[in-house]
Amino acid sequence: MxxxxxxxxxxxxxxxxxxxxxxxxxxHALAWARAFAHHELFPPIWRIHRAVGMGGDKLVAHVAGDEAEQRVGGPLRDRWTQEFDRLIQEVRPFDGTRTLLEAVKARGHHLVLASSGQPQHVETFLGLFDGKALADAWTTADDAEESKPAPDLLHVALSRVGGSAGVMVGDATWDAQAAKSAGMPSVGLLTGGFSEAELRDAGAAEVFEGPARLARAVAEGLVEGLPSGPSQAPGR
Amino acid sequence: MxxxxxxxxxxxxxxxxxxxxxxxxxxHALAWARAFAHHELFPPIWRIHRAVGMGGDKLVAHVAGDEAEQRVGGPLRDRWTQEFDRLIQEVRPFDGTRTLLEAVKARGHHLVLASSGQPQHVETFLGLFDGKALADAWTTADDAEESKPAPDLLHVALSRVGGSAGVMVGDATWDAQAAKSAGMPSVGLLTGGFSEAELRDAGAAEVFEGPARLARAVAEGLVEGLPSGPSQAPGR
Structure with a gap:
């Protein structure tokens, strides 16, 4: 590198x-709330919602504390998988998702779908918008040593396509924080339920309503107009 | 008056x-998403989430447009009731809810629980924290001619206890807007998943993390310290 x-x-x-x-x-938020409740833990769901997008390995401690993680972290994550499996068939791509992927490719950029989800969930989601046919590479939770907000997944994504500088696009503050740690700019979408102020506070350079709006901006040269981050070695 | x-x-x-x-x-957000999906409508759930707290009679048009409201508004709301009834047993009071009610009463204020929910849902929720034993009055969707963000419910709440000036406490931007229309100050809680910036932008004078924090502030004289709103006739 x-x-x-x-x-x-x-x-x-x-x-x-x-x-x-x-x-x-x-x-995700409701599946986590159900998994917590199964273990007699009842964190407010807004706190769970705000934690969605960080690695599942970190979420239990973040939401309910280190003691909860040590006592029931593993079984709670297993329960989460069961609960989410019961809901996954309700998940749909946003309007404009496919258009966004096409706009990125049409502009000549490398395109990586950087999920930190479980492989079987990522597989399902990419199938919803034919992601594997459009992207140059993709990742799952198995591909990064440490989950978001650590920058590992972003370094993996960049190296997988031989890219020299990337921009991270995500809905969560954790995406913006991971990008900052990786020395990349980031763009936020409101689609995950974080507010514009939260995304900007976390470091997002631009915030768009959703994939359709972002696709228009990409087509008009947004990516080329972003300052690449400060020079930084991609490794740890 | x-x-x-x-x-x-x-x-x-x-x-x-x-x-x-x-x-x-x-x-609520997921129940609405399922009700919309039942009618082949798929608005992004973050938009539904942001609309929760306005009257259910207004939500369909707000989220999916007037045409959707005219075509399927009634059946969609019926479906929403069915969907929410399947989830209601998962709903819990927040930590500090009972403490907050006790703090308000201990300070000598009139206390009204102003829900715009369906009577049977309100009944269930008040039962979770013995609300009827603690409050001086309560409301449901049946009590106000026009739902939030219209100020009607707040006028009803105030008149039900013979109050002369009120403060509205809510989690949604619609609560703050209704309070503004009623000429009352409002206090926001983060519990509903709106961000602090959104609540302040909508007019909340103060924002607290949840009922427990607000209870402490009430005990320390928060309510007496709030400026009552501009003089305004309480309405229709």
Whole structure:
């Protein structure tokens, strides 16, 4: 891997999947609430919602504390998988998801779908909009050593297509934070239920309503217009 | 009813129920999404979530447009009731809900639980924290001619306890807007999943994390410290 200079042009668009391309965050929040409740834990669901998008390995401690993680973290995550499996057939792609992917490719950028979801869930979601046919690469939870907000997944995404500079697109504050840690700019979408102020506070350079609006901006040269992040070695 | 002068002290605390005292907004959002989907409508769930807290009679048009309301508004609302009835047993009061009600009463304020929910849902929720034993009055959707963000429900709440000036406490931007229309100050809670910036933009004078934090502030004199709104006739 090489250091890149600060005037390197962005050549790679890294798209989060859950909550960004498919409308899944509210199902995630409720599945987590049910899994917590199964273990007699009742965190407010708005706190769960705000944690969706960080790695599932980190969410239990973040929402309910280290003691809860140590006591029931593993079984609670297993329960979450069961609960989410009962809801996954309700999840749909957002209007404009396919258009966004096509706009990125038409503009000549590398396109990576960077999900940190479980492989079987990612498989299902990509199938909803024929993601594998459109993207140059994709990732799952299995591909990064440490989950978001750590930058690992973004480095993997970039290296998988031989990109030299990327922009991260996501719906969650964790996406913007991961991008910041990776030295990349980020773009936020309102699709996951985070507010514009929250996304900007977390570091998003631009915020769009959803994939359709972002697709128009990409077609008009948004990506080339973004400043690439400060020069930073992609590794740890 | 009398006009009140601008230096009238606030004597009445009006608490929204759904999303403010009980953790129900995410169930509402999903129940609406399922009801929309039943009618082949697929608005992004974040938009539904942002509309929860306005009257159900207004939500369909707000989220999916007037044409959808005219075509399927009634049946869609019926379907929503069915969907929500399947989820209602998962709804719990927030930590601190009972403490908040007790703090309001201990301070000598009138206490009204101003729900715009369906009577049978309100009944269920008030039962979760013995609300009828603690409150001086309560309302349901049946009590106001026009739903939030119209101010009608707040006028009803105030008159039901013979209050002269009230403060509205709610989790949704619609509560803050209704309060503004009624000439009352409002306080926001983050419990419903709206962000602090959204609540303040809608007019909330103060924003607290949840009922427990608000209870402490009430005990310390928050309500007496709020400026009562501009003098305004209480309405129609």
């Amino acid at each position: 090489t250091h890149r200079s600060s005037d390197t042009l962005i050549d790679t668009v890294i798209l989060d999947v859950d909550g960004t391309l498919v409308d899944s965050n509210y199902h | 009398t006009h009140r002068s601008s230096d009238t002290l606030i004597d009445t605390v009006i608490l929204d129920v759904d999303g403010t005292l009980v953790d129900s907004n995410y169930h």
